[in-house]
Amino acid sequence: MTRAARLGGRGGLGGAAYFLPSLLTVLLGFAGIWLATNGLQALTDESAKRLRIKREHPQLPAFVLQNMNGQEITIGGTLGQNTSVTLVEFIYTTCPTICKTAGSSYGQLRDRVEQAGLAPTVRMLSVSFDPQNDTIENLKSYAELHKAAGDIWTIARINAVDIERIKRNFGLRILEDEIWGYQHNTAIHMINANGQLSDIYDIDDIDSVFAALSKS
Amino acid sequence: MSQAENTKHLTPQAGLVKLTMLISGAVFALMMLIGVVMRASQGGLLDMEPDLFYQLLTTHGAGMVGTAGLSGAGIMWYFLGRHVNLSAKMYIGFLALFLIGVVFILVSTFVGHFGGMWTFLYPLPAMSAGAWEPWAAAAFMLGYVFIGVGFLLYYLAVGVAIIKKYGGLGRALGWHVVFGKADVTEAPPPTVIAAAAVTIFNTLGIVVGAAVLVASLVNLLVPGFVVDALLAKNMIFFFGHVFINASIYMAVIAVYELIPEYTGKKWKSSKAFILAWSAILLFVIAVYPHHLLQDMVMPAWMLVMGQIISYLSGVPLLAVTAFSMCVYLHGSKFKWDLASSLLVLAVAGWSIGAIPAIIDGMVVVNQVMHNTQWVPGHFHIYLLIGEVGMSFGFMAWLVKSKSQKQSGMGAMDKLLLTSFAAGGAGFTLMFLVSGALSVPRRWAVHMPEWFLQDRLATIFALLVVFSILTQVIRYATGLSRNTAK
Amino acid sequence: MILTAFSPRSANHKVRTRYGILAIISACILLLILVVFRRALEATPATHMVLLLPALAYVGALFAKGMLPNGVNISEANANAVTCASVWAIFFWMLPRYIDASLVSPWVDLLKFTSIPIIIGGGLALSWRKTNPYLRGFLQANALSMLGVLAFLYTYAPVRICNSYLVSDQKALGGIFLGIAAALSIYWCLPLFLCPKNFNKKGLSTNNAIT
Ligand code: HEM
Numbered sequence: 002m003t004r005a006a007r008l009g010g011r012g013g014l015g016g017a018a019y020f021l022p023s024l025l026t027v028l029l030g031f032a033g034i035w036l037a038t039n040g041l042q043a044l045t046d047e048s049a050k051r052l053r054i055k056r057e058h059p060q061l062p063a064f065v066l067q068n069m070n071g072q073e074i075t076i077g078g079t080l081g082q083n084t085s086v087t088l089v090e091f092i093y094t095t096c097p098t099i100c101k102t103a104g105s106s107y108g109q110l111r112d113r114v115e116q117a118g119l120a121p122t123v124r125m126l127s128v129s130f131d132p133q134n135d136t137i138e139n140l141k142s143y144a145e146l147h148k149a150a151g152d153i154w155t156i157a158r159i160n161a162v163d164i165e166r167i168k169r170n171f172g173l174r175i176l177e178d179e180i181w182g183y184q185h186n187t188a189i190h191m192i193n194a195n196g197q198l199s200d201i202y203d204i205d206d207i208d209s210v211f212a213a214l215s216k217s
Numbered sequence: 218m219s220q221a222e223n224t225k226h227l228t229p230q231a232g233l234v235k236l237t238m239l240i241s242g243a244v245f246a247l248m249m250l251i252g253v254v255m256r257a258s259q260g261g262l263l264d265m266e267p268d269l270f271y272q273l274l275t276t277h278g279a280g281m282v283g284t285a286g287l288s289g290a291g292i293m294w295y296f297l298g299r300h301v302n303l304s305a306k307m308y309i310g311f312l313a314l315f316l317i318g319v320v321f322i323l324v325s326t327f328v329g330h331f332g333g334m335w336t337f338l339y340p341l342p343a344m345s346a347g348a349w350e351p352w353a354a355a356a357f358m359l360g361y362v363f364i365g366v367g368f369l370l371y372y373l374a375v376g377v378a379i380i381k382k383y384g385g386l387g388r389a390l391g392w393h394v395v396f397g398k399a400d401v402t403e404a405p406p407p408t409v410i411a412a413a414a415v416t417i418f419n420t421l422g423i424v425v426g427a428a429v430l431v432a433s434l435v436n437l438l439v440p441g442f443v444v445d446a447l448l449a450k451n452m453i454f455f456f457g458h459v460f461i462n463a464s465i466y467m468a469v470i471a472v473y474e475l476i477p478e479y480t481g482k483k484w485k486s487s488k489a490f491i492l493a494w495s496a497i498l499l500f501v502i503a504v505y506p507h508h509l510l511q512d513m514v515m516p517a518w519m520l521v522m523g524q525i526i527s528y529l530s531g532v533p534l535l536a537v538t539a540f541s542m543c544v545y546l547h548g549s550k551f552k553w554d555l556a557s558s559l560l561v562l563a564v565a566g567w568s569i570g571a572i573p574a575i576i577d578g579m580v581v582v583n584q585v586m587h588n589t590q591w592v593p594g595h596f597h598i599y600l601l602i603g604e605v606g607m608s609f610g611f612m613a614w615l616v617k618s619k620s621q622k623q624s625g626m627g628a629m630d631k632l633l634l635t636s637f638a639a640g641g642a643g644f645t646l647m648f649l650v651s652g653a654l655s656v657p658r659r660w661a662v663h664m665p666e667w668f669l670q671d672r673l674a675t676i677f678a679l680l681v682v683f684s685i686l687t688q689v690i691r692y693a694t695g696l697s698r699n700t701a702k
Numbered sequence: 703m704i705l706t707a708f709s710p711r712s713a714n715h716k717v718r719t720r721y722g723i724l725a726i727i728s729a730c731i732l733l734l735i736l737v738v739f740r741r742a743l744e745a746t747p748a749t750h751m752v753l754l755l756p757a758l759a760y761v762g763a764l765f766a767k768g769m770l771p772n773g774v775n776i777s778e779a780n781a782n783a784v785t786c787a788s789v790w791a792i793f794f795w796m797l798p799r800y801i802d803a804s805l806v807s808p809w810v811d812l813l814k815f816t817s818i819p820i821i822i823g824g825g826l827a828l829s830w831r832k833t834n835p836y837l838r839g840f841l842q843a844n845a846l847s848m849l850g851v852l853a854f855l856y857t858y859a860p861v862r863i864c865n866s867y868l869v870s871d872q873k874a875l876g877g878i879f880l881g882i883a884a885a886l887s888i889y890w891c892l893p894l895f896l897c898p899k900n901f902n903k904k905g906l907s908t909n910n911a912i913t
């Protein structure tokens with residue numbers, strides 16, 4: 002059939018019965034997409050994950066980390082800590098790009114926490130997921146670079162054996178990058194006093210993090 | 218059906234077009250009132266907050282451009298219906314979507330206080346500094362999306378109808394005559410050539426416009442999605458320019474179809490006519506994508522070149538239309554009535570408006586003149602005297618009664634014509650004078666040195682408003698008289 | 703492209719059946735290739751979105767043409783509805799969330815390998831030509847705009863849309879979308895300029911309008 006014949010043969014629009022099947026399909030399709038995207042809120046994997054975490058507050062198992070002074074610290078777990086909220090961002094210290102800017106917005110957050118007198122209830126961690134390359138010395142120099150003194154903001158690294166569990170529990174996706182080393186989610190993960198992952202924020206969205214901290 | 222038979226019967230959807238013109242006329246009048254208020258405020262005659270001025274300027278720009286498109290679409294639909302079978306349902310869909318869009322825009326500017334200009338240039342809509350909420354900017358762009366979808370339906374209906382009758386767009390543009398062996402007598406009528414060309418480039422414009430609108434909307438919702446500002450600007454520029462040109466090119470069909478009624482000589486498609494329309498197509502399509510694809514860094518010469526060519530793009534067509542009209546008028550017993558005078562005036566206005574546009578398109582001048590009132594000066598000439606003139610000429614013709622047909626111009630007709638012509642000329646001249654004196658455009662508050670032109674322009678604009686308002690009322694009563702009969 | 707393949711226009715019944723069998727065999731082979739090489743094809747967003755997914759749709763179109771060489775007897779109203787359903791499916795598989803998910807969850811992957819051939823490929827193959835020309839034009843224009851939007855956003859925004867893919871690959875995909883938009887616009891628009899062979903001055907002859 003030629004285009005001409007197609008155009009010649011049809012092209013009229015009928016009555017209501019003509020529109021009904023398409024209308025139904027359009028409505029059903031929209032409903033389907035609405036459901037599949039949590040009401041158009043979560044078009045990406047990342048936003049879907051954040052919505053789920055906000056709703057479910059999944060319990061984190063306890064992870065033992067090593068901080069820049071070589072001491073062991075714990076995040077997650079049900080035992081509770083002496084601080085009420087832990088903020089975690091994942092980094093690797095040789096990162097030339099995102100982690101740098103992430104570091105500076107983390108620093109701003111630290112200053113605001115300090116000024117607001119929230120320091121006793123907030124612990125901020127930058128955690129390296131690359132313990133092979135990130136030696137204690139590296140963590141130290143990273144801490145110096147960003148003026149993370151260890152009082153509120155501490156630099157730490159994971160145990161190599163934990164990497165898969167960490168990735169699963171925090172929903173991290175870390176990809177090897179052809180130029181820089183890794184591409185990873187840069188986000189601030191909030192852990193409440195019960196060791197539950199309660200929210201995830203964009204790294205530069207420190208206003209929202211601060212608002213949440215002030216409330217809790 | 219033969220051509221002659223075809224042109225005799227009226228469009229089956231004349232009623233819809235008459236309604237369209239009524240809406241257009243009323244909105245034109247309203248937007249002109251807003252224009253007068255702005256001009257008066259620039260002249261220090263009114264005390265207005267700058268915020269309100271920018272809301273009014275946004276409404277005026279969007280409203281005028283949209284209405285120019287609407288009235289042009291009405292004219293084209295009416296006359297194209299003499300040559301091809303058009304779908305009334307698609308037109309109703311177009312009109313409905315257009316009106317929904319208008320509601321969105323009005324709510325955005327008057328309720329949401331959106332004042333980011335009709336060009337919604339990124340990132341201005343998202344950076345209101347508190348003057349308006351993001352929803353207002355989103356509503357404004359959604360309004361554009363509705364109008365754009367409406368026009369898409371319109372051009373789909375036109376395109377399908379033309380292809381059905383003429384086989385392909387190439388034939389509808391008359392290419393078989395200039396590039397093939399066909400004789401000039403086989404050329405499609407001017408209306409069809411014009412409609413085919415406008416359909417092609419304005420569909421392209423709408424597709425590009427939709428893309429930049431949706432990207433800007435995404436950016437409003439998810440600010441992380443930064444938009445390439447330079448590319449966005451190019452796309453908006455392309456879309457806006459194409460759209461506003463299309464409105465005049467659609468309206469000029471009224472000239473092709475109505476002037477012959479007065480001269481008794483048919484407006485035929487000559488080879489020059491066909492070539493002129495194809496040149497327009499080429500200018501608009503071939504120059505802009507080139508100018509668009511420059512992703513990151515836009516060389517300045519390219520912008521300037523694009524601008525010159527875009528301004529020049531009106532010239533071949535203009536030459537053919539204005540020139541042919543003079544030839545037709547010459548040596549025929551032309552009947553001057555309100556409709557025919559307005560149409561002739563409009564072609565003159567359109568031609569004259571191109572001159573300052575070309576001057577502005579020159580590189581050296583442009584650096585001085587752009588962003589002065591020279592710019593509103595030149596486009597008000599061909600939009601106000603040109604496009605609006607054609608629309609009101611068509612409207613006057615629509616409601617012309619049998620008795621008037623014999624009598625030509627009455628005293629009232631003469632008054633309306635004179636006040637429109639004199640007011641329009643004076644009003645636009647004041648913009649040009651201000652531009653030449655480097656008065657910037659888009660300034661809510663003017664320096665006292667500029668008040669003289671501002672105030673004179675206000676008086677001239679009032680003349681225009683008087684004429685247009687009266688014409689709208691006469692049109693409305695004319696319609697009801699005709700339907701009552 | 704998908705739609706005109708194996709449409710045995712003037713062939714008689716026997717030839718049609720032969721074409722049909724051929725189409726089904728090719729569809730099976732293609733599907734097998736896609737299943738075997740899916741990890742490689744999914745390695746970058748460009749090959750995933752631009753090779754794998756369209757190829758899956760093509761598989762469905764081949765199956766449909768093979769099993770129903772004479773098409774189906776479907777009214778225009780229903781054809782419109784089927785086309786709308788296919789468009790929704792396309793929309794769904796443009797969502798980064800489910801592209802990501804199909805790499806992680808075998809269930810979503812299975813959904814991808816079934817729904818795309820059936821709903822998009824098969825659906826469009828049987829319904830597109832019978833769809834109202836206005837609706838087709840509308841969808842085509844929108845497809846061009848949306849590809850433009852995606853190109854616009856992907857090539858410039860620093861947001862990582864898929865957690866499974868690198869930003870640089872996302873950029874490349876944006877560029878490819880732009881290319882596809884350009885190619886499609888030419889492919890769709892050029893024929894509109896040409897005059898069909900069976901055209902005469904009285905209008906289009908409809909005598910060979912066998913559907
Ligand atoms: C009596 C008639 C009119 C009056 C008094 C009027 C007045 C004005 C004024 C004062 C401005 C702002 C100039 C500046 O930048 O300083 C303006 C801008 C504009 N006018 Fe008009 N106008 C009239 C008719 C029209 C018509 C008929 C159209 C189009 C069909 C139109 C389209 C525009 C556009 C597009 C702008 C630019 C808006 C912007 O800068 O964002 N105007 N007009």
Ligand SMILES: [Cu+2]
Nearest residue numbers: 096098099100
């Ligand atoms: Cu990094």
